[in-house]
Structures are given as structure tokens and as C-alpha cells.
Amino acid sequence: MSLLLSSEQTQKILSNPSFRELTAARARLRWGLSIVTLLMFFGFIGLISAASSALGKSMAGGAVPLGMAIALGMIALVVALTGYYVRRSNTYFDGLTQLVRRECGR
Amino acid sequence: MIMRILLAAIAATVSFSAHAQATPVVAGRDLNWVAIGMFLLIVAVTLLITYRSAGRTKSKADFYTAGHEITPLQNGLAIAGDFLSAAAFLGISALIYATGFDGLIYALGFLTGWPIVLFMMSERLRNLGSYTFADAASFRLDRTSVRLVAATGSLVVVLFYLIAQMIGAGKVIQLLFGVNYLFAVAGVGLLMIVYVAVGGMQATTWVQITKALLLLIGGTLMALVVLWRFDFSLGHLFAEASRVHPKGAAILSPGGLFAEPVSAISLGLALVFGTAGLPHILMRFFTVSDSAGARKSVFYATTCVAYFCLVIPLFGFAAMVVLMPDASFFNVGAGGQFNKITDLIGGPNMAAVHLAGALGGPILLGFISAVAFATILAVVAGLTLAGASAVSHDIYGQVIAKGNAPEAREVMVAKIAAVATGIVAVGLAIIFENQNVAFMAGLALSVAASCNFPVLAMAIFWRGTTTRGAVAGGLVGLFSSLLFVVLSKTVWVAVFHFAGPLFPYDNPALFSMPLAFLVIWLGSLSDRTARATAERRAFDAQFVQSEIGIGLSEGNNALAGVAR
Numbered sequence A: 001m002s003l004l005l006s007s008e009q010t011q012k013i014l015s016n017p018s019f020r021e022l023t024a025a026r027a028r029l030r031w032g033l034s035i036v037t038l039l040m041f042f043g044f045i046g047l048i049s050a051a052s053s054a055l056g057k058s059m060a061g062g063a064v065p066l067g068m069a070i071a072l073g074m075i076a077l078v079v080a081l082t083g084y085y086v087r088r089s090n091t092y093f094d095g096l097t098q099l100v101r102r103e104c105g106r
Numbered sequence B: 001m002i003m004r005i006l007l008a009a010i011a012a013t014v015s016f017s018a019h020a021q022a023t024p025v026v027a028g029r030d031l032n033w034v035a036i037g038m039f040l041l042i043v044a045v046t047l048l049i050t051y052r053s054a055g056r057t058k059s060k061a062d063f064y065t066a067g068h069e070i071t072p073l074q075n076g077l078a079i080a081g082d083f084l085s086a087a088a089f090l091g092i093s094a095l096i097y098a099t100g101f102d103g104l105i106y107a108l109g110f111l112t113g114w115p116i117v118l119f120m121m122s123e124r125l126r127n128l129g130s131y132t133f134a135d136a137a138s139f140r141l142d143r144t145s146v147r148l149v150a151a152t153g154s155l156v157v158v159l160f161y162l163i164a165q166m167i168g169a170g171k172v173i174q175l176l177f178g179v180n181y182l183f184a185v186a187g188v189g190l191l192m193i194v195y196v197a198v199g200g201m202q203a204t205t206w207v208q209i210t211k212a213l214l215l216l217i218g219g220t221l222m223a224l225v226v227l228w229r230f231d232f233s234l235g236h237l238f239a240e241a242s243r244v245h246p247k248g249a250a251i252l253s254p255g256g257l258f259a260e261p262v263s264a265i266s267l268g269l270a271l272v273f274g275t276a277g278l279p280h281i282l283m284r285f286f287t288v289s290d291s292a293g294a295r296k297s298v299f300y301a302t303t304c305v306a307y308f309c310l311v312i313p314l315f316g317f318a319a320m321v322v323l324m325p326d327a328s329f330f331n332v333g334a335g336g337q338f339n340k341i342t343d344l345i346g347g348p349n350m351a352a353v354h355l356a357g358a359l360g361g362p363i364l365l366g367f368i369s370a371v372a373f374a375t376i377l378a379v380v381a382g383l384t385l386a387g388a389s390a391v392s393h394d395i396y397g398q399v400i401a402k403g404n405a406p407e408a409r410e411v412m413v414a415k416i417a418a419v420a421t422g423i424v425a426v427g428l429a430i431i432f433e434n435q436n437v438a439f440m441a442g443l444a445l446s447v448a449a450s451c452n453f454p455v456l457a458m459a460i461f462w463r464g465t466t467t468r469g470a471v472a473g474g475l476v477g478l479f480s481s482l483l484f485v486v487l488s489k490t491v492w493v494a495v496f497h498f499a500g501p502l503f504p505y506d507n508p509a510l511f512s513m514p515l516a517f518l519v520i521w522l523g524s525l526s527d528r529t530a531r532a533t534a535e536r537r538a539f540d541a542q543f544v545q546s547e548i549g550i551g552l553s554e555g556n557n558a559l560a561g562v563a564r
Helices: A007-014 A017-055 A066-103 B002-015 B033-054 B060-068 B072-083 B086-099 B101-128 B133-137 B145-177 B181-229 B234-244 B248-252 B261-275 B279-287 B291-323 B348-400 B407-431 B438-461 B467-487 B489-493 B509-525 B530-537 B539-548 B558-563
Strands: none
Touching: A007 A017, A007 B539, A017 A066, A017 B101, A017 B261, A017 B539, A066 B101, A066 B291, A066 B539, B033 B145, B033 B181, B033 B348, B060 B181, B060 B279, B060 B348, B060 B407, B072 B181, B072 B279, B072 B291, B072 B348, B086 B101, B086 B145, B086 B291, B086 B348, B101 B133, B101 B261, B101 B279, B101 B291, B101 B438, B101 B539, B133 B145, B133 B279, B133 B348, B133 B438, B145 B181, B145 B279, B145 B348, B145 B407, B145 B438, B145 B467, B181 B291, B181 B348, B181 B407, B234 B248, B234 B291, B261 B438, B261 B509, B279 B291, B279 B348, B279 B438, B291 B348, B348 B407, B438 B467, B438 B489, B438 B509, B467 B489, B467 B509, B467 B530, B530 B539
8 A cells, every 4th residue: 555645744734823724714614513413303303302393383373383493593504604714715715725835835 | 095196106206117018109199290390309319429529529538528629618518418217307397296395305316315425426537547437446446356346336326227217118118109118218318329339428418408408498498388387486386386286285383204313314315325336427527628517507406306306396286286186197097097107107106207298288298298208318328428428438348358458358348238228128118117126226325325435435535444345344334234225124025025115214324324334444454464554655646646737637537547
């Protein structure tokens, strides 16, 4: 097995401050958003088994039952979360990636 | 009774064939010339696409990834076209028609996999691999054994998914166009073989884009017609639906399908993490030029899938209001009674199609039937390509030929594998025509979540993963999900006719997926070989490449470099 990068190159990049900033910030965002997504979906499933009848009631003044409204909110949230991740990557992570590549001479 | 309907509806969603009766030509009752015209047009357009792609399918990169030259928007549409099967379109609207709210939860599960794919998979996969997800899984691990496990997982997922889709396709086409099941299955098989073997990823991508656009147009058109019928008021729609549905207002709140938490969580895990392990979806990330493209394509795909999660419930609820009071949509018994769900002509899967006919006349009926047909074609083509790539790139190219196969020969093997995959799928679809295959699509998702996903995620994210752990965990995930499904109600009782299931839940993911992770962890932790030490040390280089994609700019030789 021979990898493309020599171990000196790898170590050089690993100790590069921009690279550390990039990977740390991206890891926080990745795991944070993943946890939000999973909590949202499995929390909803938990809510269903705990309080299913309450979800069928309409909210005050509205015609749409509470459970449906939550489901619609979740659909919107999924798009918003992916949109946020992509936007953050385009505006922040991509710039840092270019910086690391320049600094490490690639 | 309620349980029986629920089971039928679940079966309908996953394989959408269990209850399709062989009553040819739905709703229009005569040949629908709009449907047939559209159908012929779709066949002609897709064959033209294939013909034009044929000249551009010479190299491996062309065949597997359309030369990495697909744009993010095109790829996003193609991913949606790859993912939104007829089971999603017809099956989920049928599930909502039968159960109301519960069907919506199912749709949400399908959607929730996408952010996970984006955050964890798409960019890293693109940076680490070139053609299949096994590239990334075996980046720093033993390329023979890890690749074999990944390729086996891919082939199992592809084959079960493909058979389920083919049987469903045969029954739907039989119903829509009045063609004999045998001809329908063989016709779909022939088309998908031609797309893949002749046009490779280029043709497959454009077939999927065409389908996604048709589905977007058809879905929007129908949503507008439905909303117009109910004065753009969801309140009207829900009120009228709960008045006519046998379950009454209960359709507006969660019912039996997700009431039992263990089953609900298990199904949820399979839906969410299965998406992140589907080989035909993961493969699409290599068609764009870089990781930024992969990331953007997931956003476009997620938006499309989310849009369908919004419009498909409209069809299900509107179908209740429009179809249920009208006996002409049902197989009426001698005494004039009929079951408002199971006796729908063609089965509950036809709810959306009947609705199109009832609201928009033969033109909308024909259009929606043709959209359903295009939907089937795009999904089976994507699956066939993923299966062929697992055989030619992973097994032949990397395991047997050790990466030294001449390019032209590997492409030839891929084309032969595509033909073979298609023939096997058609054969099995004919053999299983009258079998209960409800378990197949569920099994495919469980294997994806319990074998492909854990191996890939652990190889990418955990430094400690070694070949021994990955191979053992992948195999345990694969065989435990197969075993649990065989012992569960859907096979042990429904297929083998035993009195009671030995495994009490329909979906094994809650057990098989953690088991796979556990075995990878233990198997790696206890691995004290020199190879394991080298593999852990190689994590640094893999980490750097997965984060900033070094090597990609140098002509996609990242993998070739590893393989040599």
C-alpha cells in the first residue's frame, strides 16, 4: 500500500494551523447538525409513541392538526439544515481549504 | 383487520406489488392513448439519449462516472431520480391513502437520511474514491478483503432492491397499459440493459434527470389540481378526508404503524442510515468533479425529495375524498359492499393514478401513468449500473486483476456484468411473480444500514479501524440482517407459513446495525498485527485527503495511486 502523500507532507499539513481550524470547525458543524437531525426525527418518533392523540388535535385557530404542522416544520428544517451546511462550506470551508493547499505547496 | 390493512400498506410501500391484482388497464378502462403516446415518447427519448451517450463511453471514468463531468444541479436531479422510486411515488401515496398520518412519517424517514448523507458521506467519499464507495472504504485497508465485503454488500442491496422494483414495475405496467406481466418485466429489463450497457453512467444520468423533471412537473401539476379542488385550503381537505375514511378522524393522528417504539425506531434507523449506504446513490457522488460539487448535488437532491414529501401527502388525502365515496373505483362484491382500501381497483398503489384520472381526465391520467413508468426505468437503470460496477470495478478490476486490468477490458467486463445483472433480475422477477416479496426492499435498506454504512463510516472516521474489524463487522451486519429478516414475520410467517415469527420485529436495523459497529470496534481493537499498525498509521494520510482532497486535482489518480 503506498499512499500519495509522504508522511512528511502529511505531518506538515496536519500541523498547519489553517488545516486544524478547518477540520475542527467542520467536525463541530458536522456532528452538531447530525445530532440535531437525528434528535429531530427520533424525537418525533418518540413523541408519537408517547402522545399520539395530542398530535391529532388542531392548534387553536388553525385547521391543520398539530402532528401535521410538526411534520411540515421538519421538512422545512431538513432543507434549512442542508442549505446552511452548504452555504457555510461555500463561504468559509472552501476558502480555508484553498489556503491550506497554498500554504502546503500543493 | 386494521393490522391486515396496515401490513398490506407497508408491503405496498416497500415492494408496491403485494396487492396489485391483475386487472389490466386502470380507470380509463379502455386504452389510454395519451399514456401510450407518452410511454412511446419516453422510450424514444431515452433511447436517443443512450445512442448519443454511446460514443462517450470508452474509458472507465466514462462508464462509471460520466467522466466526472456532471454538474451539481444535474447530479442533484439525477440523485432524486435515482432515489424516488415508484415505491416512493405510488407506494407512499397509497400508504397515506390507507393510514393517513402514518404514511407521512414514512416519507419523513426517507427524507431524514439526506442531511446525514451530506454531513457524513458525500464530500469525504468524493475525496477518497473514484468510482464506487468500496474505493473509499478500502482506501487504507486491505483492498482485497474489504473490497469484497463492500462489493458483496452492494450486490445484495442492488439485487433485492432490483427484484422488488422489477416485480412492482411488471405489475404497474400490466395495470397501466394492459401488457402481459412477462412482457412488461422483460421490456423494462431490456431497456435498462440497453441504457447501462450501451450508454453507461452518461445515459443513466440523463434518463434519471429526465425522470426527475417529469416527476417534478407531474407532481406539481397534480398538486395544483388537488389544491384547486379544495379551494387551496388544507383544512377543507383534512375535514372532508376524515369524513369519508373508514378510520374517520384517526387518519389525522399517528396510528398503529409507529405506535410500538422498538419497531418504529428500527424502521427509522433503516430508512435514515440505509440511505447513507445505498450503493447506487453513493456512486452518484463520483460523477461530479470535486467534493464541493458532491456537496451541492446533495442539497439539490434534498430539496427535490423534500418537495415530494410535501406533495405526496396531498395525493393520499385527496384520493380519500375523491375515490372513497365512488363505487366505480372499486371491485364491488356481490352484496354491493367493498373495502375502501383493499378493494380499490388495482390495489391501494393505484390511488394516485385513479386520482389523476378523476381530477384531470384521461390526459392527466395518461401523463401520470407515463411518469410512473419513467420513474421505474430511472431507478432500475441506476441499480443495474451500481451492480455492474461492483462486479467489474471492485471484484474484477481490483480484487481479481489487482488494479492491472487493461481499461478497455474492464469496461467490457462492466458491460457484460450489466447484461448479466439485467437478465438475472428479469429471471428472478418472473420466478417471484406470485411470491410475497414485501420483505425485499426492506431487507435491502437494512443491509445497506447494517453492512455498507458501518464499514464505510468506521473506515472514514475512526483511526482504530483495521481490516479485520471492518471485514468481520461488515459480514456480521450483512448476515445478521439477512437472518433476522428470514426469522421475522415477513418471511418466516408470510413466505414459509410458520405459526409465529422467531424474531418479533419486522425490521432488524435496530439490532443488526449496532451489532456491526460493535464487531468492527472489537475486531479492530483486538487486532495487534503489523498490518493493523500500518493501517492505523495510514489514517493520517487518509484524513488529510478526505478533508482537503489532495490528489484529486492530479487527474483522479488518487485511487490508482493507492491501488498500485
